[in-house]
Amino acid sequence: MTCTGDAPMKTATKVAEAAEMIPEGAVLLIGGFMAVGTPERMIDALVARGVGGFTIVANDTAMPGHGIGKLVSAGLVAKAVVSHIGLNPETQQKMISGEMEVDLVPQGTLVERIRAGGVGLGGVLTATGVGTPVEEGKQTVEIDGKTYLLEKPIRGDYALIAARQADYKGNLEYALTAHNFNPIMALAGATVIAEPHVIVPVGAIPPDAVKTPGVLVDHLLERGQ
């Protein structure tokens, strides 16, 4: 047996073509924290296309005019599963008017539910939320005298990932606080679309610096203009 290391090279996908793949009503995992580390070109393309009814799973809905806030403003979000909407008054208005459903999840629980979905676990046991409204309707489990909530896994139809750079094989490296949910979501989308700032030759990202192996990435967006 020979090992040539010939993993397939990705082709660069045009952002409008990537947006076309996503059907109405899809569940989208979108990286970012207050629009830092959010795939902005992908979001702009979704807004331009105008197909919506999405369920968004993300840390937050950012601010109007930024990141996921643009999807909210365009009326493309039917439901948001997020930890925080405090900086987006539009999300709050749409939640109160019933135009959007909002499921608030503690941030650490949200990321672990997505991780569970991505790594084949049936759920997460966490003490976060015990004795609060988060507990309502959930099974509690006692382990060694401590009470935990059973939190179920989350998967998405698509994971939309922002990265500092990718190589031709789709290996991803992230920047500073733009990691946030991205490396975890890259495990939990049935189809993973990565939007790097730049694309570099294979080898330019050392193996130790790769946070998301290219085998997880289905589509690599072409570089920005």
Next chain:
Amino acid sequence: MNAKEIIARRVALEISDGMLVNLGIGLPSMVANYLPDDVDVFFQAENGVIGLGARPPEGMEDPDLTDAGGGFVTAVPGAASIDSAMSFGLIRGGHLDMTVLGGLQVDARGYLANWMVPGKMVPGMGGAMDLVAGANRVIVAMVHSAKGAPKIVPECTLPLTAARRIDLIVTEMAVIEPTDAGLVLREVGPGVTVEQVRSATAADLIVESDVSEMPVP
């Protein structure tokens, strides 16, 4: 000195060398300004950095380096950038020595409510529930009353952040420690009397003989 500065200066005294500390948005974040020079700590921002530094010079901000409020920051020497799973693993896993958070209400049990006012304000809990459930020490830094209404109450009427007794309440009027026996008044604010604290507090306070005036360096 205004109320928030008194609170921030007093909370800073709770932080000791070598700690990993998470400061909430707003008043708690002011605490970093009053750390003594000889206290060397790492601040965590739960969006993904250990070793949060000051705001960078104008025009030198990095859009990929912010704090949990979305403000531009720097990273100190020795800093590490982490993803959200690692960040909250540190918080829940007993690796975070202290968090300082704001509060809407704290009750006689030492339970905190700080994430929503039903029908009025629903920002979401963000990382607050994980921080209160998981940090080794939780300090609530808040002004003593909200427009004259006491925030330290017999039982929280707002939804709880966690069913965990927090460790210390610091206001401009008092330092109060929740204990098995109830809320113990440890210190009074500069120029504040025990009676003034009692009348501004809806919950019962246990007053022992050694109530001192709050040091505000």
